[in-house]
Amino acid sequence: MTSRFDEIIDRVGTHSAKWDMMETIYGVSPEDGLAMWVADMDFRPPEVVQAAVQAMADHGLYGYFGDASAYTASILWWMENRHGWKVEEDWIFTTHGLVNGTGMCVDTFTQPGDGVVLFTPVYHAFARVIEAAGREVVECPLSLVDGRYGMDFDAYDAQMTGREKMVVLCSPHNPGGRVWSEAELRGVADFAKRHDLILVSDEIHADLVMPGNRHIPMATLDAGVTDRLVMMTACTKTFNIAGAHTGNVIIPDAALRARFAKRMGALGMSPNSFGLHMVTAGYSPEGAAWVDELTAYLDGNRQIFDEMVNAIPGVISMPMESTYLAWVDFSGTGMEQAEFTRRVEQEARIAVNHGGTFGQGGESYLRFNFATPRARVEEAGRRLHEAFADLQ
Secondary structure (H helix, E strand, O other): OOOHHHOOOOOOOOOOHHHHOHHHHHOOOOOOOEEOOOOOOOOOOOHHHHHHHHHHHHHOOOOOOOOOHHHHHHHHHHHHHHHOOOOOHHHEEEEOHHHHHHHHHHHHHOOOOOEEEEEEOOOHHHHHHHHHOOOEEEEEEOEEEOOEEEOOHHHHHHHOOOOEEEEEEEOOOOOOOOOOOHHHHHHHHHHHHHOOOEEEEEOOOOOOEOOOOOOOOHHHOOOOOHHHEEEEEOOOOOOOOHHHOOEEEEOOOHHHHHHHHHHHHHOOOOOOHHHHHHHHHHOOHHHHHHHHHHHHHHHHHHHHHHHHHHOOOOOEEOOOOEOOEEEEEOHHHOOOHHHHHHHHHHHOOEEOEEHHHHOOOOOOEEEEEOOOOHHHHHHHHHHHHHHOHHHO
16 A cells, blocks of 8 residues: 655755755765665655645744744643653743754753763764863763663763763664663663763654654653753654754753753744744644654564665664664674775665764664655665675
8 A cells, every 4th residue: 555655755956965965975976876864754744734834834924933832732742642741831942953952951061171971872963062062072882782772881880080961862762773761761860860960861753663662751750860851852853844943952950941041041042933833733633643654654664674684694784663764784794884885875876874973883884764765765775785795
């Protein structure tokens, strides 16, 4: 049966970073290449979001946004109904996406020279923002347990020097696709308490969880970290509206909120109206039904991609529990990074993220975005088999 997500949409020439920058960055032409790098989807958002944007265009005036009550109410509804998390309206700050939210947290709660802990490999923008702010990235490498990532808190405790002031958790994990268990989340909370760290939990992929898995918001745990916890959420990944650059920093603790509000005010930050209208529309029963359909489709893509990739000797795609980003290990091929990357980009003509940019432990990996029509996922699998045909 044909799905709405099977439609091939030509994004070339639309100022799409994913498609229009792939040749400049990776040498892969969009004319015959596949863009599987930037983490946005090749799908249109749900009709309810499209209708909200169309209504703005039909109105034809784009002034300052006022009365955010419907916007905040939609966030409260979504978090409670989809994640069992009861949020209060005054906890919510809107930032220009969650990379900006991360930068705001680093700026507000740390000082130049402080250490910020990352469990690596992890989303590369974290380190970029931390280093640009003059802070030190402290990498705590994830361990491989039965082919999936896990955490070694004894090792992390031994790394701490006292200069560390913050830890950023990616939950669910990008690029490994882990949905952290309650025990693992409690371990992170205890680690933050032991070392007196502000705990920033980036949960942007929380809605994109594969069937059979359940995301647990850090804030729903009775883990004794409310006084140091900063939650970051967004629906930009969920509904494929990343260009709206709209995210939420949600802070339950009043003292932390006051510090964050002061910094937001000092920088004159306020949200854009397009993003607020899109979020309000998406966080709705109609949006929820679309997400359920989307995650089922993504799970089908995951199964197809994994089956094809794992059939190549020495190549293993990490078992995924969330996101639409496959984390593929090429170390078993015996090839150097430059060689397996060359085959993927120049022979298979697929633009992908290089694993080393995600930090320690990512050097033998490439990240593939399979949030694209299934025909492209199948084509990517065929191209990879051809590029590594000598291993068959």
